[in-house]
Amino acid sequence: MDYSKFDIADFIADDNFVAWVKNGENAGHWESVVRNYPEQRTAILQARTIIQAASQLPAFGLKGEVDAAIWQNIREKMDEPQRQVRNLRPWYMAAAVLVLLVASAIMWFTMNKTDHSVYHELVAKAATRKNAFAECINEGKKPETVSLPDGSSVVLQPGARISYSTCLAGKCPRQVYLSGAAFFEVKRNIEPFVVYANEMVINVLGTSFMVSAYDEDTLVSVAVKTGKIAIAIQPKENDARVNLSAHQQAVLTRSNHALDVLPMNIAAPALPTVTALYSFVFADAPADSVFNLLEKAYGVQINYDKTLMAGCRLTASLDDEPLKEKLKLICQALEATCTIEGDKITVTTKGCHQ
Known part of the structure; x- marks a missing residue:
């Protein structure tokens, strides 16, 4: 039906x-x-x-x-x-x-009561005058990319929302709170990057992974595309962390805090098939196919002169890079300039050397 x-x-x-x-x-x-x-x-x-x-x-x-x-x-x-x-x-x-x-x-x-979801409770507890948070909500029907102040990118699925520290580029902790499903590409930094997804706490330094943590779901799922992450379960603060590497995933049952680690070839419940499964490794790929993949994966619109870029091709491995870094490297390789305004990206070039 x-x-x-x-x-x-x-x-x-x-x-x-x-x-x-x-x-x-x-x-x-x-x-x-x-x-x-x-x-x-x-x-x-x-x-x-x-x-x-x-x-x-x-x-x-x-x-x-x-x-x-x-x-x-x-x-x-x-x-x-x-x-x-x-x-x-x-x-x-x-x-x-x-x-x-x-x-x-x-x-x-x-109508005047506070939302008591885990997401709102965690944000309210963490937000202070010195550590304020901004919130982004995807109210549309397609993925929406959010660029964080530290250079990391988050692809929000429809209905998902995140709150993140507004001083991510400063000295405060890199903290993000998630309700819904999202794909993270974290910029490498000496400061840890932490995602709070209901009862699951995900610690990373630089990697890409998919998380599904809706308020009404009984499960929280995470799948690692590249790099490594460490998972802790709150309020079990003293328990040992579970480490996941690339092509591994974990499913948390919220009612009893049971955590199951699975290989990527087994479908994880509640985990959408989105950006996490896209490959950004290009071997002599035409520019239009590269831009089409970025539009599909990140829900952005890329404007460029197809005639000028007809002969442009790209060879690069960009799986570990956030969206802005991907665009920077792609435009450098194609001898082009990229301008980003919200979800619209403009690529200008005089053409590629053959």
Whole structure:
């Protein structure tokens, strides 16, 4: 079934989805849906929240201003012209009203509350006046590249977010907090680079790796493309670290902190197939194929004169380099100039020497 066009109401009206939320039935199917439709994570999470809240709804009414506000919210939503309810069975109509009531109540009582996900708790604990953090969120439907102040790059998958220290280029620790899936290419530096992904803490010096750590998932996965990383599990601060090398991956079960190390040829649950599997080793490769790969891997747009660069070819090994460093080396090799403005890159050249 194609879930790409489902909205919250569609998930709530799906018997199999409700059975999964309430009883854990057919969990493998729905976990694969979450992985295969990352743009639907928000709708799935909200639908789950509403179903769980509805199943625990107490048998008493709301009063006063709260009651009036909730019912006004219900009336407004029932009047929406695009609301697709004509195909619902009669009992779904009643369920829709209950869902709206529960959703409105949840929104009413939680709109001013702090998000208590592991991600937000860690960021709030780490942020101080001397160590402030900036946040980037990928709200689109394709990968989005974030260049960190220290020169490292992070490719955020749809729905993912990171918070990072704004003094990464200074003396403070290179710390990044992740919620969602992202591919990291870390610039080599004598200062350690640390990624906090739910209960998993990843320590690196310079390497590339993929992490998947969504708030609602039961697993945290990491796969190493190049270099080495060391994994620790919090709050087990005194436990020995687990080291991973290139082509190894690890899966953390969050409920019991069990960590399994696997070779890369075994599919790791919850780990998307993205930049981590791309090879940036080029042997006499045409310039257009190099730029096409970069656009696909990093979600950027590269503008260049195809006629002038028709004879340009590249031989280089760039797997260990962040995006900016890749572009710098590519443009040097092709006798070109690269200008970066957000996700748009302009390459100018007079042509390559044959």
